[in-house]
Amino acid sequence: MDPIRRMICPGVGLHTVQTDKFKSSQLTVNLFVPLRKETASAYSLLTDVLTRGTERYPTMRDLHRRRDELYSLGLGAYVHKIGESQVVTFALLGLDDAYAFDGMHILEEGMELLGQVVFHPATEGGVFRASYVEQEKRNLANDIRARIDDKTSYAYRRCLELMCAGEPYAVDHEGDLDELEKLDAKTLWDAYRTLLAEARVELFYVGSKSDGEVFDLCRKYLPFAPREADFPPTGSGRAPEVPRVVTERMDVTQSKLNLGFRTSCRLSAGDYGKLVLFNELFGASPNSRLFLNVREKQSLCYYCSSGSDGGLKGLLVVHSGIERKNRQKAVDAILAQLDDLRAGHITDGELETARRSLRDSYREISDSPSALSSWYLRRMTAGVTDSPEDVLARLDDVTVADVVSVANDLRLDTVYCLEGTEKEENA
Amino acid sequence: MSFYTLTRFDSLHENCFRWVHRSGLPVYVLPKKHSSTYALFGTHFGSIDRCFRLDGEETPVELPDGVAHFLEHKMFEDENGVDAFTRFAKTGASANAYTGYGRTCYLFSCTSAFEQNLEILLDFVTHPYFSAETVRKEQGIIGEEIDMGEDNPNRTVFRNLLDALYVDHPVRRSIVGTRETIARITPELLYRCTDAFYNLRNMELVVCGDVTPEQVQAVCDRVLTEVAPARTVERVFPPEPDTVRTERVDAWMEVAQNLVEIGFKARPQTDPVRAMRVSAANEITVQLLFGRSGEFYNRLYERGLVTDRFGANYGQVRNFAYTEIDAVSDRPDELLREVCAEVDRRRDTYFPVEDFEIARREAYANNLYSFDSTDETANSFMDFLMNGVDYLRYSELLPTVGYEEAWDIFRETVRTDRCAMSVVHPKAERKEKEA
Numbered sequence: 001m002d003p004i005r006r007m008i009c010p011g012v013g014l015h016t017v018q019t020d021k022f023k024s025s026q027l028t029v030n031l032f033v034p035l036r037k038e039t040a041s042a043y044s045l046l047t048d049v050l051t052r053g054t055e056r057y058p059t060m061r062d063l064h065r066r067r068d069e070l071y072s073l074g075l076g077a078y079v080h081k082i083g084e085s086q087v088v089t090f091a092l093l094g095l096d097d098a099y100a101f102d103g104m105h106i107l108e109e110g111m112e113l114l115g116q117v118v119f120h121p122a123t124e125g126g127v128f129r130a131s132y133v134e135q136e137k138r139n140l141a142n143d144i145r146a147r148i149d150d151k152t153s154y155a156y157r158r159c160l161e162l163m164c165a166g167e168p169y170a171v172d173h174e175g176d177l178d179e180l181e182k183l184d185a186k187t188l189w190d191a192y193r194t195l196l197a198e199a200r201v202e203l204f205y206v207g208s209k210s211d212g213e214v215f216d217l218c219r220k221y222l223p224f225a226p227r228e229a230d231f232p233p234t235g236s237g238r239a240p241e242v243p244r245v246v247t248e249r250m251d252v253t254q255s256k257l258n259l260g261f262r263t264s265c266r267l268s269a270g271d272y273g274k275l276v277l278f279n280e281l282f283g284a285s286p287n288s289r290l291f292l293n294v295r296e297k298q299s300l301c302y303y304c305s306s307g308s309d310g311g312l313k314g315l316l317v318v319h320s321g322i323e324r325k326n327r328q329k330a331v332d333a334i335l336a337q338l339d340d341l342r343a344g345h346i347t348d349g350e351l352e353t354a355r356r357s358l359r360d361s362y363r364e365i366s367d368s369p370s371a372l373s374s375w376y377l378r379r380m381t382a383g384v385t386d387s388p389e390d391v392l393a394r395l396d397d398v399t400v401a402d403v404v405s406v407a408n409d410l411r412l413d414t415v416y417c418l419e420g421t422e423k424e425e426n427a
Numbered sequence: 428m429s430f431y432t433l434t435r436f437d438s439l440h441e442n443c444f445r446w447v448h449r450s451g452l453p454v455y456v457l458p459k460k461h462s463s464t465y466a467l468f469g470t471h472f473g474s475i476d477r478c479f480r481l482d483g484e485e486t487p488v489e490l491p492d493g494v495a496h497f498l499e500h501k502m503f504e505d506e507n508g509v510d511a512f513t514r515f516a517k518t519g520a521s522a523n524a525y526t527g528y529g530r531t532c533y534l535f536s537c538t539s540a541f542e543q544n545l546e547i548l549l550d551f552v553t554h555p556y557f558s559a560e561t562v563r564k565e566q567g568i569i570g571e572e573i574d575m576g577e578d579n580p581n582r583t584v585f586r587n588l589l590d591a592l593y594v595d596h597p598v599r600r601s602i603v604g605t606r607e608t609i610a611r612i613t614p615e616l617l618y619r620c621t622d623a624f625y626n627l628r629n630m631e632l633v634v635c636g637d638v639t640p641e642q643v644q645a646v647c648d649r650v651l652t653e654v655a656p657a658r659t660v661e662r663v664f665p666p667e668p669d670t671v672r673t674e675r676v677d678a679w680m681e682v683a684q685n686l687v688e689i690g691f692k693a694r695p696q697t698d699p700v701r702a703m704r705v706s707a708a709n710e711i712t713v714q715l716l717f718g719r720s721g722e723f724y725n726r727l728y729e730r731g732l733v734t735d736r737f738g739a740n741y742g743q744v745r746n747f748a749y750t751e752i753d754a755v756s757d758r759p760d761e762l763l764r765e766v767c768a769e770v771d772r773r774r775d776t777y778f779p780v781e782d783f784e785i786a787r788r789e790a791y792a793n794n795l796y797s798f799d800s801t802d803e804t805a806n807s808f809m810d811f812l813m814n815g816v817d818y819l820r821y822s823e824l825l826p827t828v829g830y831e832e833a834w835d836i837f838r839e840t841v842r843t844d845r846c847a848m849s850v851v852h853p854k855a856e857r858k859e860k861e862a
Contacts, residue, residue, distance in 0.1 A: 021460060022799045023440070060728065064720035068785045072792035095792050098440075101826070139734050142755070145683035149580055251681055251854065253574040287516035296510075299564070302571035321575055356519030363538035364463045367800060420578075 001366045002387050003204075003376060004211040008218055011227035012201040015376055016211040017369075023096055025107055025207025026369040027214075029118065029222065030377060031088040031199035034232040035081060035168045041175030042183055042191035043088050047077035048136040049188065050090075053122035053129070057113075066113060071095040073110050075117065081173040082381055083234030083312030088195065090118055096208055107209060108217060115221035119196075127189035141177055148250070151418060155256035156319055159416035162246050163260040167237050169313055200229040202377060206369035231381040234312050237262065239411035252420040254302065257330055259318040260414040265406060267311030267382040273395050274402040275316075279308050280354040281403060282341060283318055287353050289337040290318065300330045310378055316410065324419050331415060341407040346400045355395055362388040431456075431640045436819045441798060443819055444640040450651035452627040455812070456643055457635040457804055462538050464636025465801040466545055467809050468552050469532035471631075472498075472624035474602040475745070476529075478663040481623045487663050488619050491611040493569070493604020496526040498617055500565055501557055502533070508561075511551040520544045528598050529745040530813045536802060541638055542646050549632075549650040555621040557614035570606045580682045584851045587676040588688040588751065591847035594672045595665035598747050627655035631812050635805040664746065669694060671847045678850070679857045686851040687759045689766050693741075693748040693840040699815035702743060707790070707821065707828045708836040709741035709750065714786040715778050716769060717752060723769050732762055741840070743814060750841050759850045767843045777834045787826060794822045 003015040033043065057063040067073040074093030079086055094110040122129055148154050157172070164170040183191075201224050205214045239262045265275035283290035283306025290304045304320035322330045365371045365388045379385060431446040444456040477490040502524070503511040515522040520537035533552050537544045576582055586601065593599045603609075623629075634643055671692055696702035717724060717739035727733045736755040742748065756762045778786075797803045811818040 023795050024799055059725065061720055061722070061725040064718070064725075065785070068718075068720050068789045072789040072796075093796075095795055099792075099795055135729075135731065138731070142684055142734065146755070147683075149682045149686075151578055151681075252578045254571070254578055285516075286512045286522075299567055302568070302575055321571070323571070353516045353519075357516065357521070358519075360463075360519040360521060360536075360538050364536070367461045367463050369799075 001372075003372075005385075006211070006215065008203070008215065009224065009226040011229040012203070012224045014203045014215060014218055015205065016214050017206040017372055018208065018210055019206065020208050021367070022207065022369065023099060024369075025094055025096055025205070025209065026373070027092040027111070027114070027203065027205045028373050029090040029114070030202045030204065031195055032082070032085045032202070032229075032231055032381070033088070033195065033199050035084045035086040035171050035173060037171045037176070037179065039191060040086055040171050040173055041179035042188055043086055043195060044079045044173065044175035045133075045136060045140055045180065045183060045188060046192055046195065047079055047088060048140060049128055049132050050117055050121050051075070051077050052132040052136065054116035055120040055122060056116055058122045063117075070104070070109050070113065071100060071106055073106070073113070075110070075114060077117070079173050082378055083232075083309075084168040085232045085234070085381060086173045087377075088199070090114060098208070107207070111217050111221040118222065121192075128185045128192075130185045133183070133185045133188055137180055137183065140175060141180055144175060144177055144180070151250070151252055151254075151256055152319070152321070155258055155416065155418040156317065158248070158418070159258035159260050159317060159414060160315070162244065162416055163315070163414040164237060164313075167235060169234075169237075197225065198227060198229060200227075200231055202380065204373040204377065206372055234381070236264075236314055239413040243412045244414045246414065247417045247419055249419050249421075252418070254321045255324045255327065255420045256418040257301075257320045257322050257327060258416045259331070259334060259412060260416070261316045261318075261410045262413050263308075263314045263316055263406065263410050265311055265409065266314060267379065268384060271402070272311050273391060274398050274406050275308060275311055276358065277351070277354055277395060277398045278341075278403045278406040279306055279316065280358050281346070281350060282306050282337070282407075285354070285357045287357060289341065290334060293337055294320070294330065294333045298333055300326050300333050304330075304334070312378070312382060327417060327419075335412075338407060338410065342404065344400065344404045346403060348400070351400055351403065358395060359392055362392050430644060434819070436823055439795070439798070439819060439822055441819055446640070448627075448644070448647045448651060450627050450647065450653065451655035452630055452632055452647065452651060454632045454643060454647065455634070455808065456638065456640045457633070457808060458637065458639075459635055459801055459804065460637055461801050463536050463801055464538070464541050464634065464638055465534065465536045465805045466548055467532050467534045467633045467805045468548050469530050469631050469633075469809055469813070470624050471529065471629050471813060472531050472620065473527050473529040474600065475597040475747075476624065476662055477597050477600070479623055480661040480663065481619070482658055483661075490616065490620070491604065491608035492600045493602070493609045494612060494616065494620060495531050496603050497565065497569060497609055497612050498620055499524050499526045499531050499533075500569060501561065501617060502552060502555060504556065504561055505551065505554060506556040511547060514547045514551070515544065518543050518547070522548075526602055527744070528602065530809075532809060541636070542642060545634070545643065545646045546650055549646065553625070553627070553651065555618065555625065557617045559614060562612060562614055562617070566609055566612070569603065569609055573603050573606060573609075576603060578681075580680045580686055580851045583678055583680060584686040584688050584753070584849050587678060587849035587851075588690045588847065591673050591676045591849055592671050592690050592692045592749060593747070594668055594670070596667045596747055597664070598744075623658070623660045626658055627651065628657070629660070631809065633805045633809050633812065635801040635808070667747075669845060671845055674847050676847070676849045677852060679852050679854050682851055682853050684755050684853065685757055685759055687754045687756050687762060688849045689752040689754075689763055690847050690849075691750040691770070691841045691843075692845040692847075693743075693750060695743055695746045695748040702814055703816045703821050703824065704828065704832070705836050705840065706741065706743060707825050708833040709840060710790045710825070711783070711786045711828060712833050712837040712841075713739045713741055713750060714789055715782060716773060718786065718789070720785075723765075727762070727765060732756055732758055732765065745814065748840070759848065763848050767846060770841050770843050774838050780830055783830050783833065787828060791822075791826045794825055
């Protein structure tokens, strides 16, 4: 299941995974640009405006109707963050040609439509249609405001934002209200031209077609010009001498406690596996220290788990949902688990359990086109190309001492708590 | 002669092995050449089953809200205090469980040691153990889960819709219950439920992945050694009128914009085959009326009445059914008027045949996408099984739904005199009004 990799032209690469496992095929077009406050909102808004209409399918309805004709073709655009890159992704998901009952070439027709969306947007006076831009600005502004609806992810975002203040990582890849307000059809058009010309481009295909067929289709429908563009680098920050503590209030029942740590472990280094194993053992699985002790045994949190940013920036965040009165107890309990690992109190059995659980999740990657795509894209930005199987093989070499060294390397940077109001106070 | 029946669905490139294990458990194996195998073990017991008679007892058992979900949590622990998660940890599988209105399901997904994992799953779900102490501890944990759910506006807006649509049906009630209702749960009560509903004849096992029926059968033989007793469970439901309880429910929470759900109460289908056709027809019609390529959605989007957070679907869970539209809108009343006007208009003026055919093709394709993962295949299969319907047959049937048939079914299931709306408003809005 390893992908075949080739360059379409300088700065534009293609990965192909040929497989008959799925009834669908998926192609993503990923444009990598540095994550910056001045440009993030424009690129975020672009994904909404480009999917409003094209030259040939000028309204959203025309576009959707065409997608329906193509057997409910999935065609979406969104932005996400990989390290300190903002990635603009166009994703195509089509039924495999074998299931078309009228002999339609779904992938080819779909790529033609994708090419329309990326290269031939609906315009007026040489720029985007002003009505589309204005409406999508309003919608995006509403989406940005609506982030408070989900308290768990809101608290997580806030923690990272505070922790990385001053670093590109703190920039919101979906945009912010002030920058959004400045945009109009002309400035957005300029951002679009810059994006197409300058971004590092990576295409990723999973489906039944061969590498050669996909290569030819990409050349025909996605005519990216050659460019000198590498993946934007991701910097490293330092934890403050004394961890920052921030509390914010909201009228919610459950408080959200987040602890942000920094580590020096990086995906680009050969020993990245030790961070993965540490994280699994510490808080990433239902057999982890945090789950078994802080949640189950001590009943201090409804949920309590840890997640790393995948070794790009070197961040690791513990997030939990707690009762406000348990806040200090929960912080102490989480840090006590870390201290225990630092002291080397880890059995071989525990390590083996963590390894097994990782083995299962790594093997499942080949069952999901989007998991495959995100696996390889993340690695590319760090300059590594190893497959899930390669990483698994190396996990066997990670020892208790390695895990202890990661625990000792971890620095607490920020404690963020979104505090709710206690029941009694409401009454 | 083999112990199973093999059904081939050539147009879908899918097969299904099915049989009833000698213990009484119905088993389904859906082969798929993936790395991961997914197993789902479910019972026809959900939050709506709150009143029942076991083996003809005179007085029915009445359950406080949240028992099915509570039971799901407690099922994981055995008499030695060992958590099933700990057993799965030894194999590397990821395990989970969920409780819905009409069912409770336990599951695992793994890439190795399939037999060992299936053995753990079948074993822990068929060996309930509850004590006063473990029940008390769980009351604290679930209390927190209930609090967290209260902060979730998407859940609130949906629950309030069901609360508006239904007069007496227990779907009005919360799946997880409240701190007060779960405080009334005792070990005895839980054992009554397992006696009634965790009987293998009332359960289903669905496995999807690179496994053979023989592998599954061997594990069943090893773990399920006793034949399940034949018991009669009579579920008691209050009569439910066709009309809605109230046309409108409002709530105020920490949200940025109004969350809106509009629902149309439908009569549930009692015959599984008919239920399957009604679902298929509605899946197509809902796309025609409210889909992204429809005139309606685009007109409202241009006017700024809806955003891209807009969706519509039809659902039937055992004995209740409804069509639901969810949206984000700053003018909910105007949206409601538009939706109702559209529904009324389509009773007399349906869609052009070409549009219908495209919508049907879309529904067919959407169903096929769900076969790409073992997880989705097994879950969709279980969804339909819980309504007595075969998902593979349903997927084959979708492209055969007729134009007139779909129109008739639409007129029968979506009626503006059985409509209600639920809105969650931003808290700030109320403060402004009061000021």
